[in-house]
Amino acid sequence: MDTLKYILRNVSRNKLRSVLTILSIGFSLALMTVLIGYTAMQSVWKEEASQHHRIVVMNTQGFSGEVPISYVDRIRGMGGVNSAVPYSWFGGTYKDEEQMPFAQFGTDPQHVFEVWSEFRIAPAELDAWQDNRRGCVADRRLANRKGWKLGEQIPLKGTFFPVTLDLELVGVFDSPKDTDSLWFDWQYLDEILRASSAPTAGNAGTIFAKVAAPALMPKICQEIDDRFGSSDNPTRTQTEAAFAQMFTDMLGNIQDYIRNIGMAVVFSLSLVAGNTMAMSVRERTTEIAVLKAIGFPRTRVVGLILGESCGIALVGGCLGVVAGCASLELLHQLSRQFFPISVLELAGPWLLLLLAISAGIGVLSGMVPAFRAGQLSIVDGLRRVI
Amino acid sequence: MPDVTRAEGDPIISVRNVFKEFRREQMAIPVLNGINLSLFTGDYLALMGPSGSGKSTLLNLIAGLDRPTTGEIVVCGTNLGRSSEGELARWRSRNVGFIFQLYNLMPVLTAYENVELPLTLTHLKRKERDEHVRAALEVVGLTDRMNHYPRQLSGGQEQRVSIARAIVSDPRIIVADEPTGDLDAQSGTEILELMKRLNAEFDKTIIMVTHDPRAADEAKSILHLEKGQLVENPARNR
Ligand SMILES: Nc1ncnc2c1ncn2[C@@H]1O[C@H](COP(=O)(O)OP(=O)(O)O)[C@@H](O)[C@H]1O
Ligand SMILES: [Mg+2]
Numbered sequence: 001m002d003t004l005k006y007i008l009r010n011v012s013r014n015k016l017r018s019v020l021t022i023l024s025i026g027f028s029l030a031l032m033t034v035l036i037g038y039t040a041m042q043s044v045w046k047e048e049a050s051q052h053h054r055i056v057v058m059n060t061q062g063f064s065g066e067v068p069i070s071y072v073d074r075i076r077g078m079g080g081v082n083s084a085v086p087y088s089w090f091g092g093t094y095k096d097e098e099q100m101p102f103a104q105f106g107t108d109p110q111h112v113f114e115v116w117s118e119f120r121i122a123p124a125e126l127d128a129w130q131d132n133r134r135g136c137v138a139d140r141r142l143a144n145r146k147g148w149k150l151g152e153q154i155p156l157k158g159t160f161f162p163v164t165l166d167l168e169l170v171g172v173f174d175s176p177k178d179t180d181s182l183w184f185d186w187q188y189l190d191e192i193l194r195a196s197s198a199p200t201a202g203n204a205g206t207i208f209a210k211v212a213a214p215a216l217m218p219k220i221c222q223e224i225d226d227r228f229g230s231s232d233n234p235t236r237t238q239t240e241a242a243f244a245q246m247f248t249d250m251l252g253n254i255q256d257y258i259r260n261i262g263m264a265v266v267f268s269l270s271l272v273a274g275n276t277m278a279m280s281v282r283e284r285t286t287e288i289a290v291l292k293a294i295g296f297p298r299t300r301v302v303g304l305i306l307g308e309s310c311g312i313a314l315v316g317g318c319l320g321v322v323a324g325c326a327s328l329e330l331l332h333q334l335s336r337q338f339f340p341i342s343v344l345e346l347a348g349p350w351l352l353l354l355l356a357i358s359a360g361i362g363v364l365s366g367m368v369p370a371f372r373a374g375q376l377s378i379v380d381g382l383r384r385v386i
Numbered sequence: 387m388p389d390v391t392r393a394e395g396d397p398i399i400s401v402r403n404v405f406k407e408f409r410r411e412q413m414a415i416p417v418l419n420g421i422n423l424s425l426f427t428g429d430y431l432a433l434m435g436p437s438g439s440g441k442s443t444l445l446n447l448i449a450g451l452d453r454p455t456t457g458e459i460v461v462c463g464t465n466l467g468r469s470s471e472g473e474l475a476r477w478r479s480r481n482v483g484f485i486f487q488l489y490n491l492m493p494v495l496t497a498y499e500n501v502e503l504p505l506t507l508t509h510l511k512r513k514e515r516d517e518h519v520r521a522a523l524e525v526v527g528l529t530d531r532m533n534h535y536p537r538q539l540s541g542g543q544e545q546r547v548s549i550a551r552a553i554v555s556d557p558r559i560i561v562a563d564e565p566t567g568d569l570d571a572q573s574g575t576e577i578l579e580l581m582k583r584l585n586a587e588f589d590k591t592i593i594m595v596t597h598d599p600r601a602a603d604e605a606k607s608i609l610h611l612e613k614g615q616l617v618e619n620p621a622r623n624r
Contacts, residue, residue: 002506003506006494006495006499006506009494009495010494012494013493013494286490287490287492287493290484290486290490290492291503292475293449293451293478293484294478294479294484294503294504294551295475295476295477295478295479295480295504295507296475296479296507297472297475297476298471298472298475300507378446378451378452379446379451379452382446382451382486383442
């Protein structure tokens with residue numbers, strides 16, 4: 001029988017109490033895992049977005065404003081700009097699946113692979129797309145998940161646009177990260193909109209442009225905004241990284257808020273766990289006095305109790321982190337648009353930090369009872385019986 | 387001076403002019419008033435006296451659980467009053483076996499594990515430990531119950547496990563504070579016989595606190611605590 005076994009026996013002495021403590025620590029650590037994991041994902045996303053020196057043009061009004069399609073050619077013609085395409089979000093539903101099962105964008109088949117130059121597509125498939133107004137291409141991983149073959153008919157029923165697109169899959173592209181996206185010809189959408197004389201016709205939505213060198217980005221953003229500043233549709237141009245950040249910022253304050261609440265929960269949890277630990281140690285006063293009487297040194301007694309509280313906290317922490325990671329992965333599986341990165345890629349030192357936090361809960365909650373047990377006078381402890 | 391005679395060499399337990407008082411909020415409660423006592427290897431002393439007379443206090447001092455207010459206690463060659471807490475802990479683990487009235491076994495450990503507990507403080511290898519534990523359980527006749535938890539044992543069996551725990555690290559001294567106080571007559575007799583064997587067969591020096599004159603008669607000598615002093619014959623008769 002060694003120390004670890006003895007600690008384990010002590011943990012299982014009051015199973016319900018231990019299980020409840022473990023569960024409460026597990027829950028709060030799961031919450032922390034999701035929050036921190038989400039933040040980590042945002043920064044990976046941003047990092048990724050800053051590598052390819054792309055810029056995003058949108059109306060100063062945000063997504064509700066228009067960016068005329070004519071801007072695309074004018075931006076593409078500017079010095080330092082490699083290429084530019086319209087990039088119009090189409091939130092359609094596929095067959096009778098749940099809302100927006102994947103991301104869909106209307107863009108320009110002639111130039112889109114110049115802007116996303118890191119993406120790969122077979123030349124024959126790109127040709128096929130450029131020759132077929134109803135054609136579309138999809139991220140290979142999306143196509144695989146859906147079981148699509150080339151020639152697949154993909155009807156998309158607009159939720160934002162009052163139209164239905166009858167698309168045909170003519171190609172798949174490979175991207176470094178799962179984009180969960182389908183691209184179709186912007187002009188196909190625009191033709192249908194014009195035919196129904198919808199007021200949104202002729203709107204590029206946003207424009208993505210690829211700049212020759214990273215150093216040029218601020219200057220070109222400024223140039224674009226200056227050029228269209230006095231038009232009916234003034235623009236706001238920013239780097240792709242800043243654009244990604246925008247989505248984060250929408251949650252920004254909430255995120256801080258939730259993280260603070262998370263910390264508060266962890267702290268108050270330590271107090272509750274500490275109280276539980278103190279109770280269970282107090283019930284054992286005589287036993288502790290006996291341990292000391294038969295020669296257990298103070299350090300060993302303190303270690304037994306800290307080991308117990310840390311063990312409980314770490315088991316809870318591990319369960320919590322695993323549950324949190326599972327939740328993140330589930331969110332990724334359900335919505336690759338908003339959780340584009342699998343937790344497997346996100347795993348990093350922050351997971352260790354979370355385990356350290358749970359160890360911290362263990363130390364914090366075991367500190368006072370361990371100290372008291374260390375201080376306990378043997379004679380006083382035994383007098384309960386002697 | 388009520389020294390137990392039969393002196394041969396240095397006493398294993400030597401208590402010299404010991405006073406002990408407890409402090410509770412300014413109030414000093416004197417408990418022991420000048421105790422002198424010498425015991426030699428193989429002695430078996432029964433300590434009697436009315437409740438609250440300081441029997442446990444004296445036993446605790448001799449076992450190195452507490453320090454005297456004044457006076458000197460030397461046990462197994464160690465001056466207990468001059469030792470640090472850590473030194474005393476190590477000293478106890480090597481020299482003293484404890485038997486309590488309420489057995490005080492760890493409820494989460496089996497009989498075997500309870501007996502093994504003091505050995506976890508030693509550097510013995512697993513196999514050696516196992517031999518010691520089995521030997522101790524053999525002495526108390528409980529090898530067939532070694533995987534039982536305390537709650538699965540009778541009071542007498544629990545006390546036998548606690549005796550095994552007390553002797554497993556082969557200490558020279560055994561202190562027992564009312565070891566039969568919570569047992570029925572039959573079990574009590576068994577425990578007393580066991581203690582007698584430890585004394586006779588294994589040459590353990592034993593001090594046993596007891597209320598029970600029949601138990602005290604099993605010891606080789608009897609002393610009474612009265613008004614903080616040791617006497618051979620109590621003023622008030624039993
Ligand atoms: N740790 C202590 N703190 C205060 N008073 C104590 C303590 N231990 C013993 N006493 C007091 O000392 C006296 C003797 O106690 P004790 O040695 O336990 O007696 P006995 O074992 O003979 O019944 C009692 O009056 C008791 O209240
Ligand atoms: Mg007593």
